[in-house]
Each structure stands twice: as C-alpha cells, then as structure tokens.
Amino acid sequence: MGAAIPTIAEAARQIAAKELSPVELTRACLERVHALDERLHAFIHLTEERALAEARAAEVAIMAGGPKGPLHGVPIGLKDIVDSKGIPTTCQSRLLQDNIPDRDATCAEKLAAAGTILVGKLTTHEFADGGPSFDLPWPPARNPWNPDHFTAGSSSGTGAAVATGMILCGIGTDTGGSIRGPAAYCGIAGLKPTYGLVSRAGVAPAAFTLDHIGPMAWTAEDCAIMLQALAGHDPRDPASADRPIPDYREGLGRGIKGVRIGVIHHFHETDHKVSDGTQRGIAAAIAKFRDLGAEIREVQLSPLQDWAACGALISITERAAAYEEWARTRLGDFGERMRSRLMLGAFVSGVDYLQAVRRRRELRAELHAAMADLDVVLTAVQPTEAPKIDAVPKWDVFQQPGFMMPFNVAGYPAMSVCAGFGAGDLPVAIQLIAKPFQEATVLRIADAFEKATPFRDRRPGIA
Amino acid sequence: MPTQITDEAFEYLLARAGLSLSEAEKAELRRVCDGIAEMAERVRQPRGIMAEPALTYGFAEEDL
Numbered sequence: 001m002g003a004a005i006p007t008i009a010e011a012a013r014q015i016a017a018k019e020l021s022p023v024e025l026t027r028a029c030l031e032r033v034h035a036l037d038e039r040l041h042a043f044i045h046l047t048e049e050r051a052l053a054e055a056r057a058a059e060v061a062i063m064a065g066g067p068k069g070p071l072h073g074v075p076i077g078l079k080d081i082v083d084s085k086g087i088p089t090t091c092q093s094r095l096l097q098d099n100i101p102d103r104d105a106t107c108a109e110k111l112a113a114a115g116t117i118l119v120g121k122l123t124t125h126e127f128a129d130g131g132p133s134f135d136l137p138w139p140p141a142r143n144p145w146n147p148d149h150f151t152a153g154s155s156s157g158t159g160a161a162v163a164t165g166m167i168l169c170g171i172g173t174d175t176g177g178s179i180r181g182p183a184a185y186c187g188i189a190g191l192k193p194t195y196g197l198v199s200r201a202g203v204a205p206a207a208f209t210l211d212h213i214g215p216m217a218w219t220a221e222d223c224a225i226m227l228q229a230l231a232g233h234d235p236r237d238p239a240s241a242d243r244p245i246p247d248y249r250e251g252l253g254r255g256i257k258g259v260r261i262g263v264i265h266h267f268h269e270t271d272h273k274v275s276d277g278t279q280r281g282i283a284a285a286i287a288k289f290r291d292l293g294a295e296i297r298e299v300q301l302s303p304l305q306d307w308a309a310c311g312a313l314i315s316i317t318e319r320a321a322a323y324e325e326w327a328r329t330r331l332g333d334f335g336e337r338m339r340s341r342l343m344l345g346a347f348v349s350g351v352d353y354l355q356a357v358r359r360r361r362e363l364r365a366e367l368h369a370a371m372a373d374l375d376v377v378l379t380a381v382q383p384t385e386a387p388k389i390d391a392v393p394k395w396d397v398f399q400q401p402g403f404m405m406p407f408n409v410a411g412y413p414a415m416s417v418c419a420g421f422g423a424g425d426l427p428v429a430i431q432l433i434a435k436p437f438q439e440a441t442v443l444r445i446a447d448a449f450e451k452a453t454p455f456r457d458r459r460p461g462i463a
Numbered sequence: 464m465p466t467q468i469t470d471e472a473f474e475y476l477l478a479r480a481g482l483s484l485s486e487a488e489k490a491e492l493r494r495v496c497d498g499i500a501e502m503a504e505r506v507r508q509p510r511g512i513m514a515e516p517a518l519t520y521g522f523a524e525e526d527l
Contacts, residue, residue, distance in 0.1 A: 196522070313502055355507050
C-alpha cells in the first residue's frame with residue numbers, strides 16, 4: 001500500500017528492465033486486497049498462494065530469458081462466471097457454490113499463456129444478471145469511490161478491483177453493458193469487443209447472441225495490451241470470428257487529427273436525458289476531441305427505446321432458454337433478482353423473439369449506414385453518477401432504456417472512457433463505438449483522450 | 464397497444480414454462496408483464512415476408 005499503482009504498460013517496462021519484480025508487484029496487489037476488500041467485496045475467491053507461486057515462477061523465467069510479453073508477471077482477476085481449472089467458479093450462485101471446473105475458459109487459458117498472475121475470482125451478479133443482490137451467499141461489490149454506492153454490474157468486482165489496484169486488469173463480460181457500466185461507475189476503461197472477437201468458450205452464458213468477453217483496465221492502452229492476448233479464433237466457440245488480428249497498440253500516440261466522430265445526441269439528451277454531471281462530461285469530451293483535431297458530426301438513429309426493446313426481448317428469451325432446466329426444478333435456489341428475470345421468459349413468445357431478431361438486422365443496418373462516413377460514434381454510458389447501492393431499481397429494464405444495449409444488439413465494439421467527475425465526486429464516462437473489428441480505432445481515440453485529460457492521474461481515495 | 468393479459472392466460476403461460484411461483488411473485492410479475500408486451504409491439508415493423516432475421520452468430524459481409 002502507499003506506492004503508486006502502475007498501469008500494465010508501466011509495469012511491463014519496469015519488469016523488462018528488471019526494475020520491478022513480479023513477486024513485489026503481486027505482493028503489493030495482495031496487500032491492497034487485504035486492506036480494502038473487506039469493504040469493497042471485489043473478490044469472491046482469493047488464490048493467494050497460487051498467485052505468489054506463479055509470480056515466483058515468472059520472476060525466474062524473466063531473469064533467465066526476459067518477459068514473453070507485456071502481461072508476463074502482471075496480476076489479474078477473472079469474473080466468477082469464467083471457468084478456472086481447479087478453482088471454484090460459482091457464478092455468484094447457490095446453484096454452483098461447489099462447482100470446480102476441470103478446464104479453463106479460453107480467455108483464462110490465453111491470459112495464463114501470456115504469463116499473467118491469477119490473484120482470484122471476482123464478484124459478479126448471479127449468472128451475470130440482475131444485481132445488486134443481498135440474498136446470495138456472497139455480498140455485492142461496492143464502489144471504490146464511495147462504498148455506499150453501486151459499482152454497476154455485472155462485472156462489478158472487476159471494476160472495483162482494477163480501480164483500486166488490487167489487480168492491474170481483469171476479465172469482464174457484457175450482455176447489455178456489464179463491462180462498460182462498471183467501468184463507468186468505477187472510473188476505469190472497459191472495452192466490449194466486436195461480437196465473436198474474443199471466445200465465449202467456458203464462460204457461463206447470459207444471452208448467447210449478446211454475450212461478449214473483454215478487457216477492463218485502468219487505461220485504454222492497458223485494454224489494448226489485454227485484448228492482444230485475448231483476441232483470436234477459437235473452435236470451441238461457434239460464434240468465434242476467424243479473422244487476422246491487428247496490432248492494437250500500433251495507432252496509440254498518433255493523434256486523432258481528422259478522425260470523424262458522430263455524436264448520437266438524441267440518445268442521451270432526449271430519449272433518456274442524462275444527469276447534469278454526465279452531460280457536462282460529455283460536452284467537455286466533445287470539446288476536447290475538437291481541440292485534438294477531430295471532426296464532430298451529428299448522428300440520428302432509431303429511438304433508444306427501439307434498441308432497448310430489441311435487446312431485452314432477445315436477452316430475456318435466451319437467458320430463459322439457457323437456465324430453463326434449473327428454473328423448472330430449482331427456482332428457489334436462485335436469488336430473488338435472477339429468479340424474477342427468469343420468470344419474464346414465460347411472457348415472450350417464439351414469434352416475439354424472432355421479430356426482435358428481424359428488428360436486430362434492421363437496426364444493425366441502420367447503424368452501418370449512419371457510420372459510413374464516420375470512424376466512431378459517441379454517447380453516454382450511464383445516465384447518472386453511481387446511485388446508492390440500496391436504491392437500484394429491480395425493474396430498470398422497463399423504466400428507462402440503457403445506452404449500452406444498442407451495441408450488444410449491433411455487436412459493434414464499444415468502450416467506456418472516464419470523462420471526469422460529477423455529483424458526489426463520482427466518475428462519469430463517455431462511450432465510444434467503432435465499426436466491427438475496428439477496436440484499434442476506438443482504442444486510439446480513447447488513448448488520445450486519456451492522455452489529453454487529467455482523469456487517469458487520480459485513483460479512488462480509498463486506494 | 465397490447466391488451467392486458469387475462470388471469471387464465473397468465474396462469475397458463477406460467478404453467479407452460481414450468482414455473483412455480485408464490486402469490487407475491489405472481490402479483491409482482493403481473494405488474495411488469497405488460498412491459499414485455501409493449502416491447503414486443505415495438506419490434507414489429509411493416510417489413511413484409513422477405514425480411515430475414517439477423518444472423519444468430521457473427522457478421523455477414525454486408526454488415527462489414
């Protein structure tokens with residue numbers, strides 16, 4: 001505790017120069033876990049002994065032959081819906097509280113192969129849906145900027161642990177905003193990649209065709225480093241894309257002069273009006289992009305409510321199908337919020353679902369046409385600063401449409417980038433969305449913004 | 464606007480889904496299931512018989 005928390009990029013440089021030992025780095029992360037996690041509940045299962053053993057092995061390998069890449073010796077965490085061989089993987093549910101997988105998820109395998117150090121499994125919402133819940137065997141994660149407030153979910157532990165330096169990066173998953181939402185509320189960077197870019201194999205489903213796996217870290221550059229290790233074809237995932245993988249860091253630092261940014265003003269100013277603090281963050285970000293040489297344009301899409309309805313019907317139905325057997329036989333073993341979500345499946349007909357999938361194609365075509373002359377589009381991530389954790393509505397899906405689901409419906413890469421601080425000194429964020437498989441573009445723009453603003457210089461006071 | 468679900472239809476759909484709910488859960492669900500019907504109306508467009516669904520997995524060339 002006390003020492004500055006390095007980014008992955010900084011740690012990698014120091015490790016390569018033999019100025020930082022993976023053992024020292026891992027011990028520092030574990031000290032933060034021991035100091036903070038009693039209040040934040042970011043971890044559901046700590047793998048301390050294994051982490052120290054991996055760190056010692058990494059140190060020996062690096063001293064002998066240098067690091068195998070920028071993640072070698074870097075402490076990470078896995079959301080607890082990600083299978084980890086020999087380590088409990090509970091999905092934050094009573095139904096799987098004794099589950100120990102016999103194989104790693106592909107994303108866990110890839111991060112291990114890159115030389116990362118697994119610090120533990122991270123808190124989520126039950127089966128990545130519906131929290132915060134107070135009736136599960138484990139408590140929900142707390143916001144590190146103010147523990148009375150919500151982290152958002154469902155990659156809630158990942159958001160809290162990265163923000164406070166308990167890990168340098170972690171895996172998140174995103175079905176309607178579960179990477180970007182916690183990234184926004186916890187003031188970190190989170191990238192939902194293009195659908196199919198990162199394998200879903202070995203990750204518990206929330207909704208098969210909306211589920212995305214992706215990086216959460218302190219900076220866009222760190223997300224790029226992590227994505228480099230995660231991206232790529234996997235025959236274990238039937239939706240896995242088979243495409244060449246670019247160098248995601250190649251464009252970083254090249255500036256964004258001439259980049260074309262379309263702002264979907266009506267999403268966050270009319271369809272679902274955001275808080276004053278969020279609006280100020282968005283307006284200041286647009287002004288900063290203009291200062292950096294970007295061209296700012298206006299984009300008009302179908303109302304946010306159309307995107308939300310499409311995503312919700314698909315999500316409700318696919319989740320109900322995935323968990324139908326347990327819903328029929330063990331409904332009472334789910335927590336209240338997940339149980340309620342599962343019940344909704346009874347009220348979506350097969351025709352409703354398929355009309356939603358037909359609407360999905362139209363909406364995707366609409367976004368494709370709107371972005372023909374643009375590099376990215378921009379809107380809000382969250383409508384407000386993080387609410388109190390005991391004031392999160394249960395049925396928000398029917399109240400106000402969210403800003404993230406449109407890009408799960410479309411499958412486009414979308415990133416949450418910290419854009420300052422609003423009411424209660426809590427973080428606010430912008431969302432940047434690129435065309436399919438153009439993650440390098442969104443990372444380059446996010447990186448330029450982070451380097452031109454002071455928001456990466458400040459960690460939560462608790463850390 | 465969709466019509467409100469009848470008690471009989473509500474019970475039938477729950478039974479068909481194999482869900483055993485308490486009376487309190489049923490009452491709560493009654494309050495929100497109209498929201499599902501509204502969303503189901505919203506995704507219906509005059510699109511004709513030839514409009515295809517999105518690919519379940521991945522992108523077609525026309526999407527890129």
